[in-house]
Amino acid sequence: MDQTAATAQTLDLHRLELRYVELRVPDTAAITRLAQSIAVNGQLVPCIAVAGEGSAAILLDGYRRVAALRQLGKDTAEVECWDGDPIQGLLGVLARTRSRAFVPIEEALLLRELLSIGSLSQHDIARRCGRDVSWVSRRLQLITALSDGLLTAVRQGKVSTWAAVRILAPLARANSTHAEQLLESLHTTPLTTRQLATWFAQYQGASRTVRERMVEAPQLLLNSLTAKADEKSADRLREGPEGEVLADIRILDAVSARLRRRLYALAPSPVDLPPAVTAAVSALQPALAALQCHLRKGYSDEIARDSSSRADTASARSGAARDQPAVEAVA
Structure with missing residues (x-):
């Protein structure tokens, strides 16, 4: 097939056979932007087609351009x-x-179509596409776990490709029933990408019983998390800065207790601790002493000294970083 010799020609839109429209993911916003560009600059990039039955041409690429042209009321396309x-x-x-x-x-979807309509293997397709076999295999794995219903939802724009690849596909591989239940729930109660990410993070850490309820009514979990966040916000507002200070003190106390347990597990005797750990623990003493000094003498002088100390430390770290060899890129 000689692609370099092909020249664009003007074809009536009704002559284009949209045979592979089901393999394309709709994007209304992108079509609208494309229509605005075409209205100002004309169609800059031609569609791609091969000859079909009679005078028809089978559209291979340019489905969004055709949709944009129709949105503008055009009758022809550059192909x-x-x-x-x-x-x-x-x-x-x-x-x-x-x-x-x-x-x-x-x-x-295009790769799966090629495998279904031709006698080509994955190796043949990879070679003729200028790709390696692993790329073909990885792409096909994206839709292996996706049911026909989920693929239809993606093609119809009801589920984003991000949600399909990052959430519904892994969920389908682990529990296909839950994936179908979640998809059914999304048909009636759509969720944003951020909401789905939050839901999936909670699902991964939930028990089996809780997961059953989560897939049946995903919005209930999100409502509960929002209510808890609102309650915490109200508590912070009600308790004021004093409450935040007390919360920080409780965190310090808990971290200190955990650190003591870990130090004992690392080395029951202080003399057995690694020098780096001993030095890091010793470095905490000035900070604790400064905190006690705040309580006894006041804040302004200590805050100024603390800010100066932090600036000196940051400067030293920056200088040390500059002396380090460059990090090589990791493939």
Whole structure:
């Protein structure tokens, strides 16, 4: 298939066969931005198609551009018509994805389509797309655990690709029933990406019984967390700065007790402690002495000295950091 020789031509939109529209993830905001750009500058990037039945052309890439043109009431599109069949065309589109903003699930759907309609193996597809086999395998794994219902929800824009890949896919691999229940709940009570991330973090640390309730009514958990946060905020407001100081003192007391236990577990005898640990513990003594001094003499002088000490320490650390060798990039 000679792509370099292909030139763009103007085609009526009704001649474009949208055969692979179900493999694309809709993005209303992106289509609107694209329509605004086309209205000002015209269609700068042609769509890509191969010949179909009769005068039709099978659209391979440019589904958002077609949607934007229709939004503007246009009847034609600039289309680059490639030679070859749809399989060759899809392979060519995938080969161009390094410079084109496909989302991973779209690439995975295109790969699955190629495997289903052709006689190509993953190795063949990887070679002809200019990728390695591991890339093909990783993309396919994104949708392996996703049910048809979840993929449909993603394609229809009801579930974001982020939620599908980061939350629903891992959940489906661990418990497919819970993934389906959560998806059903999201149909009736949609959640934002941040809410889903919060929900999943709580789910991972919950017991089996609690998880059952969480997937049935995810909004209840979020409402409960919001109520607790509001209650803590009200408590802080009611107790004022005095309450914050008391809370800090309780934290210091708890940390001190934990530190003593860990030091004893590390070395029952102080002489056996590593020098670095002994030095770090000794460095705490001035801070504790300064705190007691605050209570006896006042705050202003100690705060000034403490700020100066922190500045000197930060400067020393910065100088030490500059003397360190550069950290090499890790692949």
